Amino acid sequence: xxxxxxxxxxxxxxxxxxxxxxxTVFRGDDCQLxxxxxxxxxxxxxxxxxxxxxxxxxxxxxxVSSLTAITTVVIGxxxxxxxxxxxxxxxxxxxxYFLVDDGIQELVLEARGPALDKRDIQxxxxxxxxxxxxxxxxxxxxxxxxxxxWVPDQVLGAFGDRLCAQDFDSEWEEAWHDLERVTRxxxxxx
Numbered sequence: 001x002x003x004x005x006x007x008x009x010x011x012x013x014x015x016x017x018x019x020x021x022x023x024t025v026f027r028g029d030d031c032q033l034x035x036x037x038x039x040x041x042x043x044x045x046x047x048x049x050x051x052x053x054x055x056x057x058x059x060x061x062x063x064v065s066s067l068t069a070i071t072t073v074v075i076g077x078x079x080x081x082x083x084x085x086x087x088x089x090x091x092x093x094x095x096x097y098f099l100v101d102d103g104i105q106e107l108v109l110e111a112r113g114p115a116l117d118k119r120d121i122q123x124x125x126x127x128x129x130x131x132x133x134x135x136x137x138x139x140x141x142x143x144x145x146x147x148x149x150w151v152p153d154q155v156l157g158a159f160g161d162r163l164c165a166q167d168f169d170s171e172w173e174e175a176w177h178d179l180e181r182v183t184r185x186x187x188x189x190x
Contacts, residue, residue: 019087035063045144049157061175
């Protein structure tokens with residue numbers, strides 16, 4: 001069974017909110033996450049992009065780039081900040097279409113709590129009732145329990161920073177270009 005691991009992020013660009021949903025698919029048996037685990041801050045439950053300095057971010061991007069994996073990022077614009085859940089549903093629906101077309105059979109989403117997780121499952125059930133994604137299994141896991149969920153967090157964090165045109169040194173830029181080569185971007189209107 002081919003599985004994708006997904007996480008979300010939101011950013012503001014030029015006063016406009018953007019919703020990001022990314023899913024990473026690991027190919028083959030290569031799911032060596034030791035390098036990422038080694039970059040986690042002492043005492044942290046998981047590797048989280050926003051907690052890292054620029055030097056460590058560059059190391060993280062290189063580690064992710066070296067995996068036999070590809071990440072699909074759905075970029076939903078413009079997002080009404082008061083309608084975040086609507087943005088998530090639209091992005092998740094699009095992501096599911098891309099993943100199913102790629103032959104993915106299971107989607108693991110980072111857990112957000114019982115009520116919000118239930119909304120994700122209801123969306124998938126709706127898609128199945130329409131005759132789509134019938135063979136897709138969706139479940140939620142705590143990000144601290146599965147380092148595979150860290151990968152889309154890192155990709156979304158790097159992309160979000162790049163999108164907001166922050167200043168970066170050459171090492172960060174080079175690492176970003178490596179990461180960009182193993183990332184597919186899809187823009188949708190919200």
